[in-house]
Amino acid sequence: MKKIPKAAILLVMLLLSFTICASELNKPGVKNGTVLKNDSLKAEPFSDATEIGTIEKGRSVMILERKGGWYKIGTAKGKGWVRMLSIRTSKNPKRRLSPKGILELASGRTGTGTVVLTTGIRGLDEESLKTAKFNAQQLSILESFIVNRIQARQFAATGKLRAKTVPYLKEAKSK
Amino acid sequence: MKKVFIITCIMFIYSSFAPSFAADIDKLLKDFIKERLPDKDQFIASTTSELRKKLIKDLKQKYPNHNKAVDAVLKEVSLEEEVAIGRQIVGNLLGAVPLVDDPELQKYVNKVGRWVAEQCERPNLNWHFGVIESDDLNAFAAPGGYVLVTRGLYSMLDSEAELAGVLAHEIGHVISKHHLRVLQKSQVVDLGKQIISQKMGNNQIIQNLIGRGAEIVARALDKRAEFEADRIAIVLTARAGYDSHGLPEVLHLIGHYSADDDRVALLFKTHPHPDARLEKLDAAMGTKFDSDTGQTLENRFYKLKPKKPKSGY
Numbered sequence: 460m461k462k463i464p465k466a467a468i469l470l471v472m473l474l475l476s477f478t479i480c481a482s483e484l485n486k487p488g489v490k491n492g493t494v495l496k497n498d499s500l501k502a503e504p505f506s507d508a509t510e511i512g513t514i515e516k517g518r519s520v521m522i523l524e525r526k527g528g529w530y531k532i533g534t535a536k537g538k539g540w541v542r543m544l545s546i547r548t549s550k551n552p553k554r555r556l557s558p559k560g561i562l563e564l565a566s567g568r569t570g571t572g573t574v575v576l577t578t579g580i581r582g583l584d585e586e587s588l589k590t591a592k593f594n595a596q597q598l599s600i601l602e603s604f605i606v607n608r609i610q611a612r613q614f615a616a617t618g619k620l621r622a623k624t625v626p627y628l629k630e631a632k633s634k
Numbered sequence: 635m636k637k638v639f640i641i642t643c644i645m646f647i648y649s650s651f652a653p654s655f656a657a658d659i660d661k662l663l664k665d666f667i668k669e670r671l672p673d674k675d676q677f678i679a680s681t682t683s684e685l686r687k688k689l690i691k692d693l694k695q696k697y698p699n700h701n702k703a704v705d706a707v708l709k710e711v712s713l714e715e716e717v718a719i720g721r722q723i724v725g726n727l728l729g730a731v732p733l734v735d736d737p738e739l740q741k742y743v744n745k746v747g748r749w750v751a752e753q754c755e756r757p758n759l760n761w762h763f764g765v766i767e768s769d770d771l772n773a774f775a776a777p778g779g780y781v782l783v784t785r786g787l788y789s790m791l792d793s794e795a796e797l798a799g800v801l802a803h804e805i806g807h808v809i810s811k812h813h814l815r816v817l818q819k820s821q822v823v824d825l826g827k828q829i830i831s832q833k834m835g836n837n838q839i840i841q842n843l844i845g846r847g848a849e850i851v852a853r854a855l856d857k858r859a860e861f862e863a864d865r866i867a868i869v870l871t872a873r874a875g876y877d878s879h880g881l882p883e884v885l886h887l888i889g890h891y892s893a894d895d896d897r898v899a900l901l902f903k904t905h906p907h908p909d910a911r912l913e914k915l916d917a918a919m920g921t922k923f924d925s926d927t928g929q930t931l932e933n934r935f936y937k938l939k940p941k942k943p944k945s946g947y
Contacts, residue, residue: 495909506921527926528879528919542924543879544916547909548886583731583770583784583852583900591730591847598725600733601764601780604740608757611748618794618931620875622753628865630858631917 490522491549492532500539504529511539522548711814713778717760719817720778722840724762726848727774727782731766734785734938740764742936746794747781747801753873754809754866763801765938771888772901774851775804777814786897789938790887794931798871799881806866812859813850817843854904861906861914868919877928885912 500512504526514520514534520541521533529540606614615622711719733740740763747763759779768784775781781804783797791797807813844850864881872878889908891898905911 504924506924525879525883527877528882528921528924542916543882544912544919547889547912549890583768583772585849585852585900587730588727588852589846589849591726593722593725594729594732595725597728597732598721601724601728601740601762602760604737604744604764605760605762606741606744606748608748608752611745611752614745615749615752615875618929618934620749620929620931622875623873625869625872627869628918628922630861630865631914631920 492520492522492530492546493549494518494520494541494545495547496545498541498545500532500534500536500541501529502539504531504540506542508540512536514541514545519549520546522546711777711818716811716814717778719814719840719844720776720780723776723813723844723848723850724780724782726844727776727851728766730848731768731784734765734767736765736939739936739938743783743797743801746797747805750798750802750870750874750876751779751805753870754805756809759808761805770897770900771891773800773804775807775813776851777808777811777817779808781805781808785938785941787884791884792932792935793877793880794935795871795876795878795880795929796884797880797935798874798876799867799878800884802867802870802874803863803881805870806863807855807859810859810862810866812855812863816853816855817850852900852904857906861911861918864911864915865918868915868923872923872926872928875928877930878923878926880930882912882915885915 494514494516496516498514499510500514501508502511503509514532518534523531523533523538525531525543526540528543530543530546531538531540532546743763743765744761748761751757751759751761756779761779761781763781764783765788766782766784769786770784771787771790773781773783773787781801783800783804787800788797791800867881868878871880885908888898888901889912891902893899893902906914
């Protein structure tokens with residue numbers, strides 16, 4: 460009699476953690492990752508934020524969101540922020556099907572129209588590059604799409620992109 | 635005078651003197667570099683400086699009868715020449731892989747690219763950007779302001795900031811004249827060959843310079859040039875008001891491909907591994923961009939249309 464509630468609580472906890480994981484994995488943009496180097500886990504995405512733990516190289520983590528150069532990650536120990544470049548995201552096959560492609564998949568009509576992904580031009584191997592012949596027509600098409608500086612500024616303004624002053628980065632001294 | 639020069643050149647090429655002349659230049663260059671600059675890359679980087687003038691003077695003294703040849707080979711590459719070289723490379727590359735047939739896409743890429751290029755020290759170049767019909771993951775730059783991205787790489791992207799990061803890396807190669815330096819280096823070493831091409835048309839000279847077809851884009855640059863272009867990319871995207879972590883995000887994604895995947899074969903052959911690039915970026919960026927509030931603009935990012943099915947059924 461005494462043992463049952465304990466087991467039940469454990470079971471409930473386990474189930475809860477599964478659902479939490481599942482719900483987070485289902486969120487768009489949630490990725491998994493591996494820790495590339497030992498680093499500290501911060502309460503907020505700033506280098507002088509409170510350290511709430513550490514992460515060790517090789518550990519798997521769940522990437523919940525990104526802010527600037529920081530990833531919010533979920534680990535067995537809890538959530539926190541870690542520098543983006545300390546994590547390597549895991550392979551997350553992004554298959555982008557067009558609405559048409561999805562329809563075709565659903566109706567089982569794949570196989571004819573959708574195999575075009577594998578047809579067409581050969582890879583950019585050295586041989587095809589060496590034997591490439593000058594194509595004046597394609598070059599003039601490319602050059603016809605030129606955007607001038609004024610158009611570029613208008614485009615930036617539409618996207619609310621504001622130019623900033625940022626000095627060039629120096630090469631880091633090797634350790 | 636010109637005839638005399640050409641005759642001198644021909645005589646000189648067909649005599650056994652030619653190889654020794656080329657070898658001498660090579661040796662002279664090597665000694666010169668060793669003596670004054672132990673770092674070869676720095677030497678190539680300093681082609682516009684005093685060193686270059688000194689080199690020309692030395693060569694002229696050593697070969698008083700070939701002043702003109704020395705001039706022709708070591709002169710500065712003018713803007714016109716730079717653009718001509720770039721056009722030849724890009725025209726050849728487009729001969730192998732055409733543009734994606736989607737004017738709206740091409741116009742969009744030019745807008746993003748031109749705005750990023752606006753943040754660099756050569757905003758007045760006639761910058762051209764394009765997406766080419768290849769499933770490979772790659773991007774190319776050619777002298778004079780030409781930048782091409784493959785369909786494969788473009789379709790991996792999720793936001794305008796990521797596209798800006800990729801284009802900014804290539805803009806970095808153009809403004810640092812990385813490819814031009816490689817060409818100049820080979821030009822100096824291939825002095826003899828260059829003299830032959832003096833008799834040929836302009837396009838032929840350029841074609842000789844860049845090698846066969848578009849093979850130059852399959853040639854790896856110095857690793858340091860790639861790391862430099864990465865650092866420039868971070869800065870240019872940040873200056874343009876974008877989230878500066880677009881390129882690191884893309885490098886994360888590219889890092890997932892195995893080296894034996896055909897689609898990344900050329901990229902991995904010509905660039906350091908994405909992990910190494912991320913590591914270098916991390917070291918250079920430190921915490922400077924941690925609280926970057928630039929825009930990602932996912933909503934404005936132009937989604938690629940699926941490839942048109944081949945007709946003929």
